[in-house]
Amino acid sequence: MATKKQKINRHSRVRSDHRTELAEDYVEAIADIVDASGTCRAVDLAQQFQVSHVTVNRTISRLERDGYVTTAPYAPIELTKAGRRLAETSQQRHEVVFQFLLAIGVGESAAAADSEGIEHHVSPETLAAMKAFLDEQ
Amino acid sequence: MATKKQKINRHSRVRSDHRTELAEDYVEAIADIVDASGTCRAVDLAQQFQVSHVTVNRTISRLERDGYVTTAPYAPIELTKAGRRLAETSQQRHEVVFQFLLAIGVGESAAAADSEGIEHHVSPETLAAMKAFLDEQ
DNA sequence: AGGCAAATGTAGCACAGGCTACACATCGAT
DNA sequence: ATCGATGTGTAGCCTGTGCTACATTTGCCT
Ligand SMILES: [Mn+2]
Ligand SMILES: [Mn+2]
Ligand SMILES: [Mn+2]
Ligand SMILES: [Mn+2]
Numbered sequence: 001m002a003t004k005k006q007k008i009n010r011h012s013r014v015r016s017d018h019r020t021e022l023a024e025d026y027v028e029a030i031a032d033i034v035d036a037s038g039t040c041r042a043v044d045l046a047q048q049f050q051v052s053h054v055t056v057n058r059t060i061s062r063l064e065r066d067g068y069v070t071t072a073p074y075a076p077i078e079l080t081k082a083g084r085r086l087a088e089t090s091q092q093r094h095e096v097v098f099q100f101l102l103a104i105g106v107g108e109s110a111a112a113a114d115s116e117g118i119e120h121h122v123s124p125e126t127l128a129a130m131k132a133f134l135d136e137q
Numbered sequence: 138m139a140t141k142k143q144k145i146n147r148h149s150r151v152r153s154d155h156r157t158e159l160a161e162d163y164v165e166a167i168a169d170i171v172d173a174s175g176t177c178r179a180v181d182l183a184q185q186f187q188v189s190h191v192t193v194n195r196t197i198s199r200l201e202r203d204g205y206v207t208t209a210p211y212a213p214i215e216l217t218k219a220g221r222r223l224a225e226t227s228q229q230r231h232e233v234v235f236q237f238l239l240a241i242g243v244g245e246s247a248a249a250a251d252s253e254g255i256e257h258h259v260s261p262e263t264l265a266a267m268k269a270f271l272d273e274q
Numbered sequence: 275a276g277g278c279a280a281a282t283g284t285a286g287c288a289c290a291g292g293c294t295a296c297a298c299a300t301c302g303a304t
Numbered sequence: 305a306t307c308g309a310t311g312t313g314t315a316g317c318c319t320g321t322g323c324t325a326c327a328t329t330t331g332c333c334t
Pocket of ligand 4: 018117120121155254257258
């Protein structure tokens with residue numbers, strides 16, 4: 001039988017986007033922090049996301065469960081191979097969205113804020129359109 | 138004392154966007170359904186959002202608590218003045234985002250899907266930039 | 275009027291992702 | 305070496321948003 005072309009409802013798509021959103025932002029942040037300071041600790045993430053360290057702990061537990069990070073008591077947080085891969089693609093997509101907003105005339109500050117949410121809802125097709133727009137400039 | 142210019146962290150902004158997201162989509166859907174068929178029942182929303190009618194009930198309860206709708210047992214769902222106002226602005230913003238995606242070359246189907254998530258993260262500044270882009274076309 | 279299908283309501287469950295309060299571990303400075 | 309600050313862990317709470325199972329109400333058809 002042919003692969004069922006499952007026509008996903010658009011609201012279901014948004015809910016699905018949101019399920020992967022925190023993972024994308026966390027691995028992105030972890031990669032950034034590791035690049036900047038060598039290691040990533042829970043406090044760094046609490047600072048970055050403006051949440052309590054407890055919330056970071058619980059989120060990191062889910063990321064570990066899902067195979068994106070490894071942890072050990074009192075040790076820094078490390079990305080797995082899958083985590084690094086997700087961080088890489090997320091960073092690239094985020095950057096395209098950010099540059100695109102700048103390109104259509106949005107200011108630095110609004111572009112930074114808006115792209116943080118928008119990035120997770122940009123399909124490959126829309127991402128390609130944004131890239132094409134940036135190239136044409 | 139001067140009003141404190143509270144510099145909101147970008148991740149906090151995204152969390153805040155998400156808190157109003159369901160309300161925006163629901164009042165938008167309710168307004169659409171009322172326009173199309175006269176009244177809006179819970180089943181219509183369950184169909185629209187592809188969730189159970191129980192989930193709709195609980196969401197509608199929160200909307201009522203927050204002053205966007207009124208309900209009575211076994212009666213259709215009605216928007217309050219605040220609900221209609223929110224629906225109006227949400228619809229307009231949604232439409233701008235949708236048309237903007239079409240304008241940069243995204244296909245109908247991806248534009249419909251992506252705009253459903255993106256709309257909630259578009260600041261007034263970015264919305265204005267999108268409108269300006271559409272006008273220049 | 276009676277009965278059946280559909281809509282609605284309610285009870286009870288799960289998980290994500292927030293929080294405070296408190297306990298314990300680590301590490302640098304003295 | 306020890307002490308205090310900082311970081312980390314754990315317990316227990318909350319709300320939002322999803323579900324299934326079951327009870328009740330409504331409304332339409334015969
Ligand atoms: Mn983000
Ligand atoms: Mn919408
Ligand atoms: Mn939406
Ligand atoms: Mn979102």
